[in-house]
Amino acid sequence: MNEFISEEVSVVRCTSYEECRAAIDESLRLIGGIERFIKKGDRVLIKPNLVSKKKPYSAITTNPDFLHAVICAVEEAGGRVIIAESPGGPYNRGILKSLYDVCGITEAVKGTNAELNFDTSFTEVEYPDGRTVKRLPIIDPVLNADVIISLPKLKTHAMTGYTGAVKNLFGVIPGTYKAELHFRLDERESFCSMLVDLCSCVRPTLSIMDGIIGMEGDGPTSGKDRYIGVVMASANPYSLDMAACDIIGYAPEEIATVKESCRRGLTADKPEQLNIVGVPLDEVRIPDFLKPESHFNLLKLINLPSALNSWLTNALASRPVIDHKQCVSCGECARCCPPKAISMETGVPVIDRGQCIRCFCCQELCPRSAVKIKRPLANRLMINLLK
Ligand code: SF4
Ligand code: SF4
Known part of the structure; x- marks a missing residue:
């Protein structure tokens, strides 16, 4: 197994957001500590999951306490944080302002030096290694960062079955370009192959998953909150997704992004081959986690x-x-x-x-x-x- 595939995925129990800082620190310690990923002075882009303007603490978007804890950890390691997201629909300064306000992000950065991104410029990036797309429009703050930290939530998704570390990066595509990609790639398999291209192109340094309260059923916005009680972290987003899917009862072949990652050799072939550190997957697995209505194959x-x-x-x-x-x-x-x-x-x-x-x-x-x-x-x- 190559070094990237054998990257550890840490799994740490966490019963509430009040104690998430300790769980985040532990999840990072298990994979080598935050200093492994961040050097003093690095410009660190944090990409939360702010799918749309939803009230915080609803399991739809990244929990503000979770985000605050990650910002503090990064700043203590000497990183300079910028938070960026391109939600569904139009992408402009006004939309970003109300997104940050409604989702509790404006509040979450208080007491830190983190900056909220309002720059809506983007660049068409050539990606010759892409299997489905060879060019991708990517928002500029992502391209200008030294380190990219993705903060996915553990949720189901009506189209892709599950949304996690790989799918979270769809939010680096500016606004309406997302609709264009949906239109061009209207089959789940081709769309998910594009998501794997995008993740391989962006190469997030680290993904830290908020799996404390996730979403089951008709995610990513209309499902039900479900207590899962874990924080997970990895430098390999594909392996992190395979582990998270295993926890909520999906086999790798059921989720097109995971299946495609396996096919490309970006992660192990099955969850048992993952390098899990911390709590074993079978101790936190939730066999009755509800799948989206759209998913039953x-x-x-x-x-x-x-x-x-x-x-x-x-x-x-x-x-x-x-x-x-x-x-x-x-x-x-x-x-x-x-x-x-x-x-x-x-x-x-x-x-x-x-x-x-x-x-x-x-x-x-x-x-x-x-x-x-x-x-x-x-x-x-x-x-x-x-x-
Ligand atoms: S294509 Fe169908 S599922 Fe997609 S937004 Fe339009 S009506 Fe909804
Ligand atoms: S279905 Fe939802 S988005 Fe569409 S018009 Fe009604 S409230 Fe608005």
């Missing part, structure tokens, strides 16, 4: 010729449905929909099923959690029959 249960398989996949796939009781007709879903499959012409959102690419951006970005993921009746009946 009916076709895993049936062996069909590929043409029929692909037709069935389409016909039986989970889809977004608007809950009109919760919808406030803000139009955000229509604005963020990559193929413009949602119309607001009648004053309420209407989805054109023929155009929908099932990226679930509408579910992710709806401020009222009014977009639900539903499996068609035939899908539910067949699953019950085949179970």
Whole structure:
């Protein structure tokens, strides 16, 4: 196994955010200590998970106490911190200001010297080694940093099944370019292969996962909070994801980013081969962690010729449905929909099923959690029959 694959993944128990600083320190100590990653004077970019404007302490975005603790650890090691994120939808100074305010990030940096990024410039980066994309627009603060620390949350995700260290880096793509990538890469496999390209291009120095309270069910924004009680850290984001998936009951082949990382030799082939330090994975595993409605892979249960398989996949796939009781007709879903499959012409959102690419951006970005993921009746009946 090469050195990168054998990088340790630390797993530390942590029962509450009040004690997260000690758990973060321990998770870093187990993989060589923060000094291994940060030199005095380094410009350290911290990339939290601020998927959209959501109230803090809701398990949707990086917990402010967790972020504050990481900033303090980095500053004590001599690093100069800048926090940067490009959420879904438009990317401008006003959006960033309200994102930081609503998500508790403005508050989290108080008492530290950390800077919040308001620079919305970006650069098209050539990435000839990319398997799916060879050019990527990346926000400039990421490119100007000496050290990049990714702070993913342990959550499910309607499109990719799970969002973690690799997927967290999608937030270094500026604003609406994200929709463009969804539109171009409308299959889960190609989209996730792009995410692995992006992560390999950005090369985060370190990933520290907030797995204290995660999200199960219809993540990344409409699921339920679930206590997991762990902090994890690694210099290898692909291995960190494999370990986190194992904790919440996903096999590597069920999550396209993990499967692709294995295929490219960026991590071990299976969780048992990971270099876990701290608490063993089987001591923190949560076998009944709820998966997203969109995830249940009916076709895993049936062996069909590929043409029929692909037709069935389409016909039986989970889809977004608007809950009109919760919808406030803000139009955000229509604005963020990559193929413009949602119309607001009648004053309420209407989805054109023929155009929908099932990226679930509408579910992710709806401020009222009014977009639900539903499996068609035939899908539910067949699953019950085949179970
Ligand atoms: S984003 Fe949500 S609340 Fe706004 S129009 Fe769409 S479904 Fe309704
Ligand atoms: S309707 Fe929703 S799931 Fe379908 S393409 Fe638009 S944003 Fe994606």
